[in-house]
Amino acid sequence: MERIKVVHYLNQFFGKIGGEDKAGIHPQLKEGPTGVGQLIQKESSDRFEVVRTIICGDNHAAEHLEEVASVVLKWVEEIRPDLFLAGPAFAAGRYGIACGMMCKAVQQKLGIPALTAMHTSNPGVDSARKEIYIIETGDSTLDMKRVIPKMVALAQKILDKAPIGMPQEEGYFPRGVRINVRAEKRGSKRAVEMLLKKLRGEPFETELPLPQFDKVVPAPPVTDLANAVIALVTEGGIVPKGNPDRIEAHNASKYCKYFIGKINDLTGEDYQTAHGGYDPVYANDDPDRVLPLDAARLLEKEGVFAKLYDYYYMTVGNVTAVASAARYGREIGELLLKNGVHGVILTST
Amino acid sequence: MVKEIERVGLPAIQICAIVPIALTVGANRIVRAIAIPHPTGDPKVEKKEEVELRKKLLRTALKGLTERIQEQTVFK
Numbered sequence: 460m461e462r463i464k465v466v467h468y469l470n471q472f473f474g475k476i477g478g479e480d481k482a483g484i485h486p487q488l489k490e491g492p493t494g495v496g497q498l499i500q501k502e503s504s505d506r507f508e509v510v511r512t513i514i515c516g517d518n519h520a521a522e523h524l525e526e527v528a529s530v531v532l533k534w535v536e537e538i539r540p541d542l543f544l545a546g547p548a549f550a551a552g553r554y555g556i557a558c559g560m561m562c563k564a565v566q567q568k569l570g571i572p573a574l575t576a577m578h579t580s581n582p583g584v585d586s587a588r589k590e591i592y593i594i595e596t597g598d599s600t601l602d603m604k605r606v607i608p609k610m611v612a613l614a615q616k617i618l619d620k621a622p623i624g625m626p627q628e629e630g631y632f633p634r635g636v637r638i639n640v641r642a643e644k645r646g647s648k649r650a651v652e653m654l655l656k657k658l659r660g661e662p663f664e665t666e667l668p669l670p671q672f673d674k675v676v677p678a679p680p681v682t683d684l685a686n687a688v689i690a691l692v693t694e695g696g697i698v699p700k701g702n703p704d705r706i707e708a709h710n711a712s713k714y715c716k717y718f719i720g721k722i723n724d725l726t727g728e729d730y731q732t733a734h735g736g737y738d739p740v741y742a743n744d745d746p747d748r749v750l751p752l753d754a755a756r757l758l759e760k761e762g763v764f765a766k767l768y769d770y771y772y773m774t775v776g777n778v779t780a781v782a783s784a785a786r787y788g789r790e791i792g793e794l795l796l797k798n799g800v801h802g803v804i805l806t807s808t
Numbered sequence: 809m810v811k812e813i814e815r816v817g818l819p820a821i822q823i824c825a826i827v828p829i830a831l832t833v834g835a836n837r838i839v840r841a842i843a844i845p846h847p848t849g850d851p852k853v854e855k856k857e858e859v860e861l862r863k864k865l866l867r868t869a870l871k872g873l874t875e876r877i878q879e880q881t882v883f884k
Contacts, residue, residue: 674880677836678814681873689870692820694809695847741846747862748849751823754862764870776809781833788812796818802873803820804866805810806847807830 462508463618466535467496468545468561470554474514482553484516486530498603499544502611511538513561520557527557528564535565542614547576547606548583550598555583562591572617576606579632585782588632592617595630687801689759690768692791694776694784694807695742695749696734697725708735711775714787720769724753736777737808749806768800776807810835821872821883823847823865831880837872838882839865 471481473495492500492509500507513531520527535543543565545558555577562573567590576594577583584593592613596606609630616623626633642649649666656663681687698706704715725746732742732749742749750771759767772791776784795803811834813820821837824830825844841847848862872883 674834675811675815675836677877677879678817678819680819680876681870684870684874687873689873692809692813737845739845741849741851744851745849745858747859748846748851751848751862751866754848754859754866757859757863758866758870763867774809784809785812788809789816791809792813792816792818792820795813796816800818802870803810803813803818804869804873805813805820805822806841807810807822807824808844808847 463503463506463542464538464540465496465499465507465509465542465544466511466513466538466540466565467492467499467509468513468515468531468543468558469493469495470520470548470551470557471514471516473546474512476514476516482516482518484514485519486513486515486527486534488513488534495547495603495607498607499611502607503615507542507611507614510540511535515557517551517553517557520560521553524557524560528560531561532564532568535571536569539569540571541618543571543573544610544614545573545575547594547596547603547610548578548581549596549600549602550578550580552582555581556586557583559583559587559591559593563587566591572614574610574614574617576610582782584632589634592623592629592631592634595632681802684764684802685762686765688766688768688799689755689764690795690800690803691719691750691752691755691771692803692805693750693771693773694805695737695773696732696775696777696808697730697742697746697750697771697773698733700729700731702731702733706733706773706775708733708775709777711777711783714772714774714791716770716772718769719752719767719771722752723756725750734775734777734808736775742808749808751804751806755804764802768795768798810837819873821869823869827882831882834880836877836880837869837875838880839869839872840882840884841865 489512493512496509548555548558558575566573576596578598594609596602653663730746732739747753810820810822822835823839823841825841830838
């Protein structure tokens with residue numbers, strides 16, 4: 460039997476070094492399997508051989524992700540295993556982020572298949588599920604016995620280059636990959652059948668699940684517009700010409716703010732869009748079409764409102780993770796509130 | 809994003825072309841934009857007219873910021 464060489468990443472707890480008090484430990488190397496690694500070997504009927512275990516403290520990993528990733532890459536590359544596994548991390552957020560990051564790094568930089576597992580609430584899911592397979596777990600180690608076989612089975616398929624089934628069949632988080640399949644019935648028939656099931660109160664499965672969102676109680680309104688400070692925010696990617704902060708055209712990793720205190724009109728000579736999800740011609744011709752600065756200035760001069768805030772905030776809202784967008788919004792909102800802004804106009808494309 | 813800005817207690821209105829998406833993501837104050845690639849402009853009209861159009865959109869948005877609302881509202 461040809462054995463599959465595996466390097467396995469664990470946190471300090473599963474690596475049997477210690478609890479929260481050891482969460483600051485730097486990456487450590489152990490030859491052979493540790494704890495979960497032994498389970499993995501056993502589940503694979505010893506076809507998988509965990510040759511190395513890399514253990515790192517949760518705090519250290521989450522705070523120094525790139526530094527830890529470079530150490531992990533070095534230790535993985537020395538061995539050139541067939542497979543890299545991390546976790547399962549269950550609902551442990553720092554651990555999940557680290558597992559996702561290490562898997563992404565190993566798979567992208569070294570071309571070695573990588574796989575992890577965690578709970579749906581884990582922020583590591585959204586940070587890595589597009590790039591790697593993440594098996595869905597329960598929120599505690601009680602689920603270990605169910606999860607390890609799934610990890611082993613999917614890893615085996617990836618290594619064998621066997622066809623990978625749909626997320627619900629294999630138990631991984633949807634990666635947003637669309638595959639064309641030929642259905643037996645045409646779309647209209649499927650839609651009517653689904654509708655009939657819905658009307659009858661029978662269970663049905665949508666072909667296009669929508670993400671779930673929560674609601675927010677409306678904020679109190681601007682009470683005195685004539686004395687209000689208004690800020691402009693956009694998800695439409697308007698940046699100074701040349702995109703000085705190199706914001707990404709899709710899945711933006713940040714938001715930026717730019718000074719507009721002395722500017723009355725945005726022109727295509729000085730501004731552009733960095734957004735990769737819509738035809739940029741109109742915005743590049745006149746960026747006011749996405750960030751309406753000229754009209755806002757005119758209304759300010761007319762006294763409709765007191766002052767336009769001296770900066771605008773922007774990001775690129777193009778396949779940007781809901782979790783990232785939520786954070787950008789929260790941080791921008793807090794900053795604007797702190798700086799005396801009374802109301803916000805946000806444009807999106 | 810607009811929802812999260814409202815969550816910190818600051819009224820925020822979203823000008824966007826696809827109102828159903830704004831409703832789905834939970835924006836409380838919404839104004840329908842002109843089009844996806846030019847939410848606050850219209851390349852088909854004269855420059856001067858376009859600025860007026862933009863001002864009109866912003867006036868609607870400002871009005872939306874001054875209204876006390878109980879639920880998601882699309883301002884016209």
